[in-house]
Amino acid sequence: MSNRLFQGLVHQMRDSIDATIGVVDETATIIACSDLSRVGTTNEFVSLDLSDSHDIFIRDGFTYKPFGSRVKPDYAVFVEGVDDAAAKYASILAIALSNIKQYYDEKYDRNNFIKNVILDNVLPGDIVIKARELHFNAEISRAVFLIRIISANDISAYDVIQNLFPDKNKDFVFNITETDIVLVKELKSTVDSKDLEKLARSIAATLSSEFYTRVKVGIGTAVVVDKDLEKIACFFYDTVSSEFYTRVNVGIGTAVVGVKDLARSFKEAQMALEVGKVFDTDKVIVSYDNLGIARLIYHLPTTLCETFLHEVFKVGSIESLDHETLFTIQKFFENNLNVSETSRKLFVHRNTLVYRLEKIKKLTGLDLREFDHAIIFKIALMVKKYLSANPVKF
CATH class of the missing domain: 1.10.10.2840 (PucR C-terminal helix-turn-helix domain)
Known part of the structure; x- marks a missing residue:
């Protein structure tokens, strides 16, 4: 959808700017351009520059201006030319495209909708209406995972988790702070606590094996784990090198069906992490349902x-x-x-x-x-x- 949004704006702007203009994604693939024959081509050298910052840079006679909501830019505008005029056009286009993308995300993006539900930014009465507007199935069991990164290097934990759960129609991944990442996983109908623990361990183990980091993982609500995902969990957990110490705390919230209670489940995952840190410092898995006296004292x-x-x-x-x-x-x-x-x-x-x-x-x-x-x-x-x-x- 972003590609069509960007192409529409580029098409409108091409007559006003006497130069080739367009947009590349984070892989430096052209996803919109005033010269349609260039759409789909890639410049691998540009992708290296995109990973550095949001500053303007020049490459092969074009001026690039990265933009996006994350630390690593999501996209970059390019304008033919290397003079001040090209830099100004690139900056203006980046602002326009960034704003239109933000507007689209706020109004139509399912990922942003789930994020707002999790953070209690949507009124209860509006959740059902918005879910219906987005053709969002509100009666499916889902699990909320809170993944807290304690230390990491330059590799993006966010990207690693997205690669683990690539189906963006079912699974939702987003940052809520610099160290906290939320995964909302759509699940089937039968699962037990052991399945949930395996899934949480697979996430932590994968992050650890990717860049040898120490992480804490909080699981919100969960109901079902796919058999394939269970196999992945076992594989990743078993293949983590014992040479690298990984600290993992897993908080498991209560099971919910639908969208309204995702915020409650998320809070339970946060609470499970906090209560576990206070009372069960040596435990890897902390279930909200099994906090017992600790939960009572906490309140x-x-x-x-x-x-x-x-x-x-x-x-x-x-x-x-x-x-x-x-x-x-x-x-x-x-x-x-x-x-x-x-x-x-x-x-x-x-x-x-x-x-x-x-x-x-x-x-x-x-x-x-x-x-x-x-x-x-x-x-x-x-x-x-x-x-x-x-x-x-x-």
Whole structure:
């Protein structure tokens, strides 16, 4: 559609500008030109210049002015000539074409529509109307993936993800910040959490294998994963080199059908990442449905959390617990309050563990061998970690 938009404007401008004018895409292929015989040809040397910046450059007797909404230009206008007049024409054409492309995206582009829905920029009553206007199937199950790039080199993660999901009629990829990329994936009707985890891992593993980056991936809502996509997921995950460390956190939101709830699913994916960062720092996959107590604590006012801590612990008691004692407590919880099993995992005598538990009881007033006390202590530790992290609310 952009090609036709650009060709229409170029056709109208050709009589006003006494020179050959046109537009190339990011691969330096001419997609619109006043000389129709040149449409479809490519200049590979121009593509190298397009990857540098949005500044005007001259190549083979033509003046080029890149434009587009991304860091790397999407398109470039070219005008025959290398003088100031050619540069001015190129700049004016770039502004005109950029504006008409933006207008088209806002009014007719499905990708932009989904982006606005995700970011709550569309009124609920307008979503159905706009979806009908764009012939958008609003009753299909979809998954929202939030991909957070922690560190990367010059290779575009956005382009990598687009290449993974090239069907632009079903899958939508867009940036929301410099580090956050959203993928809305259309899915079939049957899936379980393991399928979703494989899909998330495939994205992270592919990014890692492309440019050895550290990433976090948040998955919003998901319902189905294609069998072919599952195979791709397994392939990419298995082929990542173990020499490169990749940190990945996956947040899985609740399942939705339709468009209206995509914004909620996206927020759940953000929340899953944040809650996982606070409470489950070692976990790779964090499901919104399985956050449990962590999700409850996350929604509590900080003042209520502080009051709870003051009621549970004596003044200074929690601060007096050293690293070794806290590690012992963690292992005791992991082994379901089993003294014998915990002592075996810690490689200490059973009596040594009992002595440590007695010490904790004297400091805090809670006997971790009693189930009720253990629950209170566990929640209190999570609340303290939550307050210390000062997480972002969604």
